[in-house]
Amino acid sequence: MMKILVTVKEVAEVEDDFEIDGLGIDEAYLEYDLNEWDDYAVEEAVQIAEAGDDVEVVSVTIGPERSEETIRMALAKGADRAIRVWDDAFESVDLLDVAAKTRLLAAVVEKEDPDLVLTGVQAADDGFGATGVSVADEVGFEWAAVVNELDLDADGGVANVRRELEGGVEELTEVDLPAVLTIQTGINEPRYASLRGIRQAQRKEIAPMSLDDLGFDASALDSPIALTGMSEPESESDATLFExxxxxxxxxxAEVLREKGVGAQ
Amino acid sequence: MTVLAIADHRRGSLRDVSYELVSAGRQLADATGGDLHVAVISGNVEEFGEKLNLTGVDTVHTVENGEEFNHDVYAGAVEALYDEVDPTVLLMPNSVNGLDYAPAVANALDLPLVSDAVDFSYDGGLTAIREMYGSKVETTIEVDAERVAVTIRGGEWPAVADTGDAEISAFDYSPDGDLGSRVLGFEEVAGGDVDITDADVLVSVGRGIEEEENLELVEELADALGATLSSSRPIVDAGWLPPNRQVGQSGKVVTPDIYLAVGISGAVQHVAGMKGADTIIAINTDPNAPIFDIADYGIVGDLFEVVPELIEQFE
Known part of the structure; x- marks a missing residue:
């Protein structure tokens, strides 16, 4: 039997026009959705499960009750069960700190003891791009960041991956299991949840886990990192806008393009 | 205070961010009159070491160990260097390889991590500027700790080019036991049918096109203009165009005479691939889209209305 743990995050997407309210974006301009990178990670895990025998896919998120909708999406796409880490103590923190997220997720990894952990490369909101590799170090797993192809050899105890480097170059790497892989968009084609999947997801378990369940108290969320300012970047545009x-x-x-010789036969 | 910066290289060349790390590191070191140490790990460290002897660098540490990046070697070597140099700030690149070791190093050394910084200052603790929500906002992050690990975004600090008088010193490190990951090789994304880097005029399509069947519209525009079709990442991720059409950090870097961005918001990863175009034109519904910051000409409007009119102009 093999177990894959997939971390997912509910992220806020911001409308084109928005307003900043203090240290955040006004809720009226936010829409919540499953993080795009995590969607690919879920799909990758489900495809491995479909191709193999006896593979369990467990999805974990850190998020408030609202995020059950998001994690249920992962269940509808084929994850077997889910864990939602939350506690009243989270209400008053930003949870930007990679170290704090690492503590929590590492505790879940140690409880679940998976063979493979898949995360998205980054979250679309804060974009630290660090949690997966940090968790790997914390639990003593191997890892690979920015994976756009995965060929798992569970019997051989390795994952053969391609890492997407800059400039259209891919690195071919062999990684020992257990490992944490951070999944890049484009690695697969994430499915839409079927009606049947959505119905089944209603009956799948989303286990709540508090700080206490993970063996922590509120000090686990202590962080030296604080967000102290938010602003819209000054527009540096000196573009000529056509009215x-x-x-x-x-x-x-068309006139500008013709002046520059475009479309000349 | 002492700053330790880790250079980035690949397949025989130092990457641009290595030279930018020197000015970023010098900026922090200057704030307190401290030293800047730069380390280069693996590859031709002798050659790299000389190239990193740049103005503002006090010491270059060279760590000889294999040809290419391996994150287990990097993590181990950076941790050993950290113990040796005892820096207040550990600077690393926010490159794909940087993301493959910096978080592990920060966790192992119990350092708070600020990734993808675009600016920073130090006054007893680090204050960094970084973007959130896909560059829609800039945030200030304050770190209430003396020591910190930071990764910097490429292209945000000037590159240092002038030779300095640094001490170049070999640092002895070899990993314990077997490595848990092995780099087997590299592959270029296939060239395919066209080379977008050769085109004088590119019509480039992004997420704003919404559906695969709408691609016909921009194909028609490219034909009418005698241009080549390229795209931003989401179009390739969706499988609507092959990878050789992708402009950006992970795709191709293009420098055409004219770059017409249709429904592309202009995320930093995309801009990295096309900012060198002579003339940049953008069509986008969102007046705040970052693409307009680098555009020479723009139309704030619906591509599904503007593009057919534009095609008509050239028929």
Missing amino acids: GDAEETAAQL
């Missing part, structure tokens, strides 16, 4: 309706703006742009 008018579609026909008028297209005509002005």
Whole structure:
């Protein structure tokens, strides 16, 4: 039997026009969804489970009750069960600190004892891109960051991965199991949850875990990292913006393009 | 205070961010009149060491161990160097390889980690600027600890080019036991049917196109303009265009005469691949989209209305 743990996060997506309220974005402009990178990680785990015998996929999130909707999405796509870590003590913290998230997720990894942990490369909101590799170090697993192809050889105890480097270059790496792999978008085609999957997900377990359940008290959330300011970046635009309706703006742009020799037959 | 910066290299060359780490590190060291140490691990360290002898660097540590990046070697070597140099700030690149060892090192050394910093200062503790929500906001992060690990975004600090008078010193490190990961090789993403880096005019399509069947519209535009079609990442991730069409940090870096971005918001990873274009034109519904920050011309409007009109202009 093999177990894959997939970390997922509910992230806030910001509308094009928004307002900042203190140290955050005004709730009115936020929509919550499953983190895009995590969607690929869930799909990868489910595909491994579908291709193998006796593979259990467990999804874990740190998030408030609202995030049950997100983690149920992972269940609808094929994860077998889920864990949601939360505690009243979380209400008053930002949880930006990689170390604090690492403590919590490492405790879950130690409880679940998976062969493979899949995380997204980063979260679309705070974008630290660090939790997966940090957890690997904490629990003594091997790891690989920014994986865009995964070929698992569970019997051989290794994962053969491609890491997506900059500039269209991929690194081929062999990683010993157990390992944490951070999954890049594009590694697969995440499925839409089927109606049947959504129905089944309603009956799957989402186990709550408090700090106490994980063997911590509120000091586990203590963090030296604080968000103390948020602002909209000053627009540095000195673009010439064409004014008018579609026909008028297209005509002005066409004139500029023709001046530059575009479309000349 | 002492700053230790870790250089980035790949397949025989130092990457640009290595030279930027020197100015970022010098900026922090200057704040307290401290020393800047730079380390380079694996590869041709003798050559790299000389190249990193740059203005503002006090000591270059060279760690000889294999040719290419291996995160187990890097993590072990950086931890050993940290003990030796005793820096207040440990600076690393926010590159794909940086992300593959910096979080492990920070965790092992029990250092708070700030990743992807675009600016910072130090006054008893680090204050960093970093973006959130896909560059929609800038945040200030204050670290209430004396020591900290930071990864810096490429292209945000000037590159240092002038030779300095640093001491170059070999640092002896070899990993204990077998490595848990082994780099077997590299592969370039296939060239495919077209080379977008050769094109004079690129029509580039992004997430704003919404559906695969809408691609026809931008294909038609590219044909009308005699341009080549390229795209941002989401289009390739979705499998609508092959990887050789992707512009950006993980795709191709292009420098055409004209780059027409259609429905592309201009995330930093995309901009890294096209900011060198002579003329940048953007069509996007969101007036706040970062693409307009680097555009020369723009239309704030719905591509599904503007593009057909534009095609008509060239028919």
